[in-house]
Amino acid sequence: MAQAWRCSGLRWSADGPVLAWEGGRCSALTWGKRVAFGVAEGGVRTCVGARGHACPLGAAVPGRSTGARCEECARLDRAHSVAADTLADDPRPYRVYLAWFGPGMAKVGITAVRRGPARLLEQGAVCFSWLGTGPLMAARRTEELLRAALRVPDRIPYADKRAVRAVLPAGEGERAAELADLHARAVALAGWPESLAREPFRPVDHVGVFGLAGAPAAAGEVRELVAGGTVSGELVAAAGPDLHLATGTGQGVVVLDTRLLTGWGLLPVAGGEFSVPVRAVRDRAAAAQDGLF
Known part of the structure; x- marks a missing residue:
C-alpha cells in the first residue's frame, strides 16, 4: 500500500501556489496541472496540533473544520496570534492594509x-x-478606527469571496475603484495614532497571479473530505487557500479549500473520479449585497 502523505497547507511563493507537506516537501502548482489524491478507506482526520507541537491527544476533528484543531489546540494557537491582542510588546513594524475581494466586498x-x-x-x-x-x-x-468610522469589517467569509470571483470587473482600474474611495476616506479621518505613518494609495492587483482572468466560473465547492473519497481535477485558478479544479465531469469547476486537507492521510491516485461531498457555490448577487459597507 502506498505511503500516506499529510498536507500542511497551501503556501504562496514568488512563483505561485505551492502545496506544503509534513516533512518539508513541497509541490509547485501550475495552471493545467492535474491535482489528484484519495483518502484511505477507514481513515480518520486528526488534530494538527498547535505552534509546531503535535496534539497530545491525537484527537479526531470534524471533516468540515477548516482549522483541523481540537478545542484545546485551537485555544493555544489563537492565544499566540496577533489577532488575539496578546503581543502588545512586539517591537516589529506592522502595516495596515485595505483589501478588496469583489463588488461591495472590502476589509x-x-x-x-x-x-x-x-x-x-x-x-x-x-x-x-x-x-x-x-x-x-x-x-x-x-x-479599529476604520471598522467603527467607516463600517469596514476585518473578516469576510470565504464562501462570500468565492461567490464573487466570477463577476469581477474586467479592468484593474475598475477593480481598484472602491479601494481608492475607501483609502481617501480613511486617511481623512481624525484620530490616527501619531506613530502610524500614512501610505499613499498604490493598488496591487492579483487577478493575474490567481489565474482568474478568463477562468471558468466555479459551480461547486468541496464540503469536506471523507474516508475512501477521491479528488481529481485540472488546476485552472487558485486564490487564497482555494484551488479551482476543472473536474471533466458534470460537476464542472469545483473549488477545493486546501484547509480541508490538513489532518488527513492522503494517497496518490491516477483516475479522474471526484467522489467527495460537493455543494453549490453561494449565490453571487447575495454575497455581494451582504458585503456592502
Missing part, C-alpha cells in the same frame, strides 16, 4: 512588514493597498 487588516504581501495572497485578496505603517498597537488602533 481592513494588519500584517507584519517582514511578511510583505503574503497575507493578502493567503486571504485571496483580488486587489489591495497599504494604508499605514507603524508599531503593532498603533496599527491595531487604526484598524
Whole structure:
C-alpha cells in the first residue's frame, strides 16, 4: 500500500501556489496541472496540533473544520496570534492594509512588514493597498478606527469571496475603484495614532497571479473530505487557500479549500473520479449585497 502523505497547507511563493507537506516537501502548482489524491478507506482526520507541537491527544476533528484543531489546540494557537491582542510588546513594524475581494466586498487588516504581501495572497485578496505603517498597537488602533468610522469589517467569509470571483470587473482600474474611495476616506479621518505613518494609495492587483482572468466560473465547492473519497481535477485558478479544479465531469469547476486537507492521510491516485461531498457555490448577487459597507 502506498505511503500516506499529510498536507500542511497551501503556501504562496514568488512563483505561485505551492502545496506544503509534513516533512518539508513541497509541490509547485501550475495552471493545467492535474491535482489528484484519495483518502484511505477507514481513515480518520486528526488534530494538527498547535505552534509546531503535535496534539497530545491525537484527537479526531470534524471533516468540515477548516482549522483541523481540537478545542484545546485551537485555544493555544489563537492565544499566540496577533489577532488575539496578546503581543502588545512586539517591537516589529506592522502595516495596515485595505483589501478588496469583489463588488461591495472590502476589509481592513494588519500584517507584519517582514511578511510583505503574503497575507493578502493567503486571504485571496483580488486587489489591495497599504494604508499605514507603524508599531503593532498603533496599527491595531487604526484598524479599529476604520471598522467603527467607516463600517469596514476585518473578516469576510470565504464562501462570500468565492461567490464573487466570477463577476469581477474586467479592468484593474475598475477593480481598484472602491479601494481608492475607501483609502481617501480613511486617511481623512481624525484620530490616527501619531506613530502610524500614512501610505499613499498604490493598488496591487492579483487577478493575474490567481489565474482568474478568463477562468471558468466555479459551480461547486468541496464540503469536506471523507474516508475512501477521491479528488481529481485540472488546476485552472487558485486564490487564497482555494484551488479551482476543472473536474471533466458534470460537476464542472469545483473549488477545493486546501484547509480541508490538513489532518488527513492522503494517497496518490491516477483516475479522474471526484467522489467527495460537493455543494453549490453561494449565490453571487447575495454575497455581494451582504458585503456592502
